[in-house]
């Protein structure tokens with residue numbers, strides 16, 4: 076009699092989803108990599124050194140995994156959270172006090188911190204193995220953008236709980252924009268943009284205002300950061316990640332000695 | 334006060350008991366690995382002893398008597414690391430440490446030595462916890478990532494360095510790097526796919542434990558009227574916030590971060606060294622390695638650690654065991670270069686722009702007043718590159734060509750400008766080299 080597992084694996088439903096049986100022989104191990112949507116990001120075969128944990132630390136992989144964790148927990152948080160002065164803080168409190176299995180916020184927050192750490196470690200590894208050298212220069216540049224966006228993701232998310240920690244950290248962080256050369260209200264060369272004696276760059280039109288949507292960290296800022304945090308930056312990161320992974324393959328796979 | 338202390342001791346003990354026990358377990362595992370896998374019986378035996386030692390510490394902690402650093406040692410650390418002197422000692426100390434680590438790398442990459450150092454660091458941390466000031470900062474929920482970052486960086490630096498040292502040794506003997514030995518092609522299924530799966534499981538477990546064990550912080554609802562003191566940016570930006578001490582916001586908050594990003598992106602295009610691609614090495618790319626480590630470990634990470642743990646109210650520098658006293662006042666007597674020049678050297682008054690001056694007069698006054706600073710900066714940024722190109726960087730200049738060389742040189746000069754400015758601040762209280770408040774341009 077066939078076992079339960081076999082019965083399931085031989086069913087029409089299973090076969091319609093998984094295009095190949097569990098690969099146990101060489102041929103199928105190759106085929107599975109080519110025919111599975113998720114696995115086909117990988118090559119079929121790779122130099123042994125390229126998968127050694129002591130070489131890559133799997134740090135890029137871990138960063139990507141954390142990005143996925145953040146996406147999923149982030150969507151769940153969005154179910155509960157409303158980005159308005161009236162509700163933001165309240166909703167976070169509710170998440171802590173009344174939502175069952177209340178570790179959603181923790182998972183998202185610590186996952187975010189962890190992602191900042193792992194992205195630095197990944198960059199560190201890539202530097203230490205000299206993996207930015209030709210032909211991988213451009214992928215390193217893509218990586219630097221990913222690094223910046225990871226920090227911005229974390230920074231925009233920091234404001235959303237709307238507690239003291241949040242607004243003051245963002246106030247301190249964004250005050251510097253006031254001093255942007257030329258475009259900041261208190262930046263050097265601010266007087267250059269001046270039409271007929273009227274200052275174009277004031278505290279209601281400078282770089283900081285553009286970032287905050289107001290003169291102070293307020294409701295407009297909350298809305299701006301929310302949209303950036305939940306929609307715009309993740310989209311850009313996804314696009315760059317696609318390019319990043321594609322380039323890893325096109326540049327000849329994980330680096331190694333010639 | 335007394336009740337507070339009892340509560341605090343309970344809290345610390347509840348943390349330190351499991352903490353020491355974990356260390357004991359880790360040492361027991363290390364003993365097994367050292368003895369059977371690395372065939373180092375002596376180190377194994379020591380590890381057993383250390384494990385036993387941690388069990389005893391743990392027992393004390395469980396019973397509400399966690400051992401700690403003696404008050405005298407804590408006082409000494411506080412005296413050394415406070416105020417301006419603290420900033421100097423911390424910065425010079427970490428720099429000296431990194432330099433020493435660089436030169437002694439052959440020694441500490443040995444597993445037994447590294448393991449000993451890790452144990453010492455963890456023990457020191459445990460013993461320090463007994464100080465409320467230290468415990469409160471280190472265990473603050475949002476600071477936990479930095480503590481982990483420091484240990485993770487330590488671990489991975491050790492890992493990378495030990496591979497680099499081994500490879501450099503092999504290169505001397507004419508052998509290819511270790512990575513070359515794993516040259517054969519293997520199938521991604523199952524090896525890589527399973528490795529990735531295991532990594533995902535491990536990360537998930539770590540994250541779950543972290544999330545269950547540590548609540549996300551939530552203070553009271555945002556209130557504009559109540560400015561916390563200190564107000565700190567998120568931890569990964571604290572290096573930038575620390576730079577604000579030495580530079581105006583337009584430099585610390587805008588120009589220098591942009592240059593950091595630009596500099597990172599430029600690395601592949603200015604590093605012309607073809608060696609050291611795809612394997613760990615230090616000897617074959619010493620210059621690139623050292624520059625990166627100065628930028629990353631010294632100027633980025635240690636500044637973050639400083640900003641998180643040692644900067645308190647009013648951004649004053651506090652010793653690790655010192656209470657954050659909001660009323661601590663430090664005399665600020667920083668002086669601009671133009672003041673030095675006009676008042677102390679020329680014995681004259683500093684020329685000022687007055688409201689009745691025409692634009693042209695104002696410009697001339699400013700140029701006159703800040704002339705020395707402007708000339709010095711021109712020498713630094715424009716004059717130094719050619720001088721370096723014909724001396725220490727001569728070989729590099731020839732191989733890199735003009736543009737590449739100028740980009741690299743200017744990035745380096747900007748990078749070194751930070752420690753230079755720090756030193757000038759501490760030694761001669763220099764505030765700005767160029768001070769033109771009329772157009773918010775201070776450098």
Ligand code: HEM
Nearest residue numbers: 131133135136138139198206214215218219221222329330
């Ligand atoms: C969201 C952030 C990022 C993710 C998810 C990511 C992901 C990955 C992954 C999965 C790999 C395959 C090898 C590995 O795991 O080490 C990789 C390789 C690489 N990454 Fe990233 N990365 C990110 C950011 C960065 C950054 C900040 C840099 C550099 C500044 C960078 C530069 C590179 C380079 C040059 C490679 C090729 C390495 C080689 O061939 O050895 N990446 N990345």
